[in-house]
Amino acid sequence: MQKSLKTEFLGRPITSPLVLSAGVMGMAFSGFNISIENGAGIVTSKSLTLEPRMGHKGPVVAEFEGGLLNCMGLCNPGIVDGLTEIDQFKKCSDIPIIASVFATNTIDFLKLTSHVNKSKADFLELNLSCPNVFDEFGIPLAASLEEVHNIVKAVKQISKFPVIAKLSPNVYDIVSIAKAAESAGADALCMINTVGPGMLIDTKMVKPVLFNKFGGLSGSCIKPIALKLIYQTYSAVNIPIIGMGGVTYGEDAIEMLMAGAAVIGVGTAVHYRGIEVFNKINEEIFEFMEENGYKDLNNIPRLEKL
Ligand SMILES: Cc1cc2nc3c(=O)[nH]c(=O)nc-3n(C[C@H](O)[C@H](O)[C@H](O)COP(=O)(O)O)c2cc1C
Numbered sequence: 001m002q003k004s005l006k007t008e009f010l011g012r013p014i015t016s017p018l019v020l021s022a023g024v025m026g027m028a029f030s031g032f033n034i035s036i037e038n039g040a041g042i043v044t045s046k047s048l049t050l051e052p053r054m055g056h057k058g059p060v061v062a063e064f065e066g067g068l069l070n071c072m073g074l075c076n077p078g079i080v081d082g083l084t085e086i087d088q089f090k091k092c093s094d095i096p097i098i099a100s101v102f103a104t105n106t107i108d109f110l111k112l113t114s115h116v117n118k119s120k121a122d123f124l125e126l127n128l129s130c131p132n133v134f135d136e137f138g139i140p141l142a143a144s145l146e147e148v149h150n151i152v153k154a155v156k157q158i159s160k161f162p163v164i165a166k167l168s169p170n171v172y173d174i175v176s177i178a179k180a181a182e183s184a185g186a187d188a189l190c191m192i193n194t195v196g197p198g199m200l201i202d203t204k205m206v207k208p209v210l211f212n213k214f215g216g217l218s219g220s221c222i223k224p225i226a227l228k229l230i231y232q233t234y235s236a237v238n239i240p241i242i243g244m245g246g247v248t249y250g251e252d253a254i255e256m257l258m259a260g261a262a263v264i265g266v267g268t269a270v271h272y273r274g275i276e277v278f279n280k281i282n283e284e285i286f287e288f289m290e291e292n293g294y295k296d297l298n299n300i301p302r303l304e305k306l
Pocket of ligand 1 (some may be wrong): 021023046047061068072100127166192193194217219220222244246247265268269
């Protein structure tokens, strides 16, 4: 059987449904290149802020049996240098790239959008969801219906590129938040960002493992939460969803599709299976399709909506 993993996202043809998630390979264009050489269909930049950020003092990442705990603190080179890396990547690749940006208010999101408009990025992702940055006071923007609606609406008015709203799982009512983004004009949703925050303790030192004490959870332990939130959201909105959270093997990616994701983000799994993880998951999706008689990705059934 002739099988294909070709699909499309927001009208752009892609060779694999796998998306490199924001932050996991940093901000250098070589990190994007190596991801596509290893099978990613779309890549996402680290979230960029107006000014460079050092991030938190280390340790910023800790591993535990269920995945990773991180409090990177959005370390990034700032929007100007970050977009230079994106433009450099686009000089040698026509694979779509999502420019991820982060701010704590509408005005700064608009300034970031003006910068991205001048770049060669393909999509703009608004990180509305980071839970571990001090100037957010720990509450993600994505926890407020009004904030989500106002930011997305304002950005849509000036963005040259399709706008993706990245949502936090750490909210009471994901469906209302997702609908607020959709009604404000978001072209797609990306979900989920890290869960928590949580904490690990070094019992010998009698202190938290992370210098910042708390961090966001990612990896296989968050997959059931991601699937549930994506399925609820898919049942309620009409825009495509980049589904992520704990995708490590082909079967996880199939679950994301069945929950309603249009394409699938891979992040923490790079830590566990190496950069080859994209090709490995592509191959495992192929095998699943072969065993179950699905000729292309669109034949894989989605769950009945809620
Ligand atoms: C080390 C690390 C850095 C991250 N940096 C960002 C970031 O800059 N912007 C963002 O929107 N999400 C960031 N994330 C969240 C991921 O993009 C993803 O939403 C989350 O980790 C869940 O997917 P996963 O379980 O496949 O990693 C980061 C995650 C990790 C582990």
